[in-house]
Amino acid sequence: MTLIGRFLSFALVAVALVTVPAPAHAQPGDKPAEPAPPTPAQLEQAKAAFIEGKTLFDAKKFDLAVEKFKESYRLSRNPLLLYNVAFTFDQLGQKDLAHFYYAKFLADAPADAAQRPEAVTREKALAKELGKEPDGGTPPDGGTKPPPDGGNVTPPPDDGGKKPPRNPKPPSAYTADDFQHQIIEDAPPGRPLDLTAFSPEEAGWIVTMFYRGGGDAKFTSVQMKPRYNELVGRIPAKVMAGSSVQYYLEVRNAQGEMITRVGRPASPNIVYIDPKARPRYYPDLTDDRDWVDDNGGGGGGGGGGGGSSYVPGGYLDAGSTKFKRAKWIATGGAVGMLGVSLTFYLLAADMSASLESEAALSNSSSRCGDGVPKPCRSFNAERQAIQTAGERNELVSKISFGVGVAFTGLAGYLWYKEIARGDKRASTTASTRTGLDSLVAAPMVDADTVGGAAMVRF
Numbered sequence: 001m002t003l004i005g006r007f008l009s010f011a012l013v014a015v016a017l018v019t020v021p022a023p024a025h026a027q028p029g030d031k032p033a034e035p036a037p038p039t040p041a042q043l044e045q046a047k048a049a050f051i052e053g054k055t056l057f058d059a060k061k062f063d064l065a066v067e068k069f070k071e072s073y074r075l076s077r078n079p080l081l082l083y084n085v086a087f088t089f090d091q092l093g094q095k096d097l098a099h100f101y102y103a104k105f106l107a108d109a110p111a112d113a114a115q116r117p118e119a120v121t122r123e124k125a126l127a128k129e130l131g132k133e134p135d136g137g138t139p140p141d142g143g144t145k146p147p148p149d150g151g152n153v154t155p156p157p158d159d160g161g162k163k164p165p166r167n168p169k170p171p172s173a174y175t176a177d178d179f180q181h182q183i184i185e186d187a188p189p190g191r192p193l194d195l196t197a198f199s200p201e202e203a204g205w206i207v208t209m210f211y212r213g214g215g216d217a218k219f220t221s222v223q224m225k226p227r228y229n230e231l232v233g234r235i236p237a238k239v240m241a242g243s244s245v246q247y248y249l250e251v252r253n254a255q256g257e258m259i260t261r262v263g264r265p266a267s268p269n270i271v272y273i274d275p276k277a278r279p280r281y282y283p284d285l286t287d288d289r290d291w292v293d294d295n296g297g298g299g300g301g302g303g304g305g306g307g308s309s310y311v312p313g314g315y316l317d318a319g320s321t322k323f324k325r326a327k328w329i330a331t332g333g334a335v336g337m338l339g340v341s342l343t344f345y346l347l348a349a350d351m352s353a354s355l356e357s358e359a360a361l362s363n364s365s366s367r368c369g370d371g372v373p374k375p376c377r378s379f380n381a382e383r384q385a386i387q388t389a390g391e392r393n394e395l396v397s398k399i400s401f402g403v404g405v406a407f408t409g410l411a412g413y414l415w416y417k418e419i420a421r422g423d424k425r426a427s428t429t430a431s432t433r434t435g436l437d438s439l440v441a442a443p444m445v446d447a448d449t450v451g452g453a454a455m456v457r458f
Helices: 040-058 062-076 081-092 095-108 116-130 321-362 381-428
Strands: 193-198 206-213 220-223 225-227 230-235 244-252 258-262 269-273 435-445 450-457
Touching: 040 062, 040 081, 062 081, 062 269, 081 095, 081 116, 095 116, 193 244, 206 230, 220 230, 230 244, 321 381
Parallel strands: none
Antiparallel strands: 193 230, 206 220, 206 244, 225 230, 244 258, 244 269, 435 450
16 A cells, blocks of 8 residues: 555544533543534634645655644544554654554544554554553553642653663663653643653763744753653743644763654644643742742642743733833833933033023123123133033933933833733723722823823722
8 A cells, every 4th residue: 555545535534523521510530621622614724734734745745744734633633633643753754753643543543443453553563663561651641640639730750651770781782762752742821841751860861852932933952850760851831822832852872972862853743732731740840930820829739939920922912921021121211211311411401500600700790890801700620620511411311311212112112002902901801990900101201291191090
């Protein structure tokens, strides 16, 4: 059978999806509610992504094709598409990913799926090549187990995969098959994501995780750190926004030579951001505790949130933490620089008035006396120093005024965006805030005035 002939067409994979209604009232320990069935629009998008993937596969652009197949699966959640993802990763030679998706296909797809026999054969062959356990090793759900207290935080597996050997081998005896990592498919927004892996301690390998958020051009590198008998790398909560994040792992020996990879820069692993996904992080790890605080306390199960929260977004995204910082920095800069300008302007004006007064007295008959040539007072070194200081103060006043006007323009723009955002929200949600809670303020500057305007609802 040809490579293309092994694919399921979208007509086959777009069968009706069966959804299990979520219980009316979830209790502690209940399984997460099933995601809502895809909408007709999502199914159309899934079909288009599948067709693009098929076209790219025919052109042997496997790295691009697999992302389209994964996108089609994300939109439709049809497990039959997992075979297409696994098969394409197989063509790329990425055995870990291929094995993962073959196993997930076998776990999720119907028992009578046409591709099941081929998937079983290939999954077993890859498991043997990769040295996986006979039962498939770590389960394809990301290796997470519900917390014993029935909470909503799901820590990654404590065993990290394979146990360290009792009889250590020399570092050179270890191969890429001794490295294990369980791929994660989805995670919730606003929470950190802890990725785990196992690397034999005796091998002395260095495992680096590279990740980037949606819209980021470059990957950020993080060396995975030991936690008991596994390695952990954290993707910060501020990156867990948008529709997805991407990551890949590199394993190198002490000499810097590449041992193996899980994903590549051109074909990274994709973690879809899904509010219904189970959190995957260790509550006892207190670094990078910067996720969104929903209830005024620390995120997850272990402190570290205080009353503060981090809202993802850029410096021009109204409502984000960076936007608020930029708004207040610009406002403070405007007030500060205009205040400096006014101060030096008054100093220069006072020195100018002093010199003008001296000039008037130098031409006054009452001061100089009759018959005395005017001006009767010389422009000595003291008065020269006053003039020099006045000119310097005037220059500082002009420069700080220009900087202050620039800050004012920026602050005005940011305040406008904030107010416009508030107006937009108020148009859809009735506002009941009064008093100081409803305070809206903005700076106001023109050629003769420095001040501000404020509005309060009573």
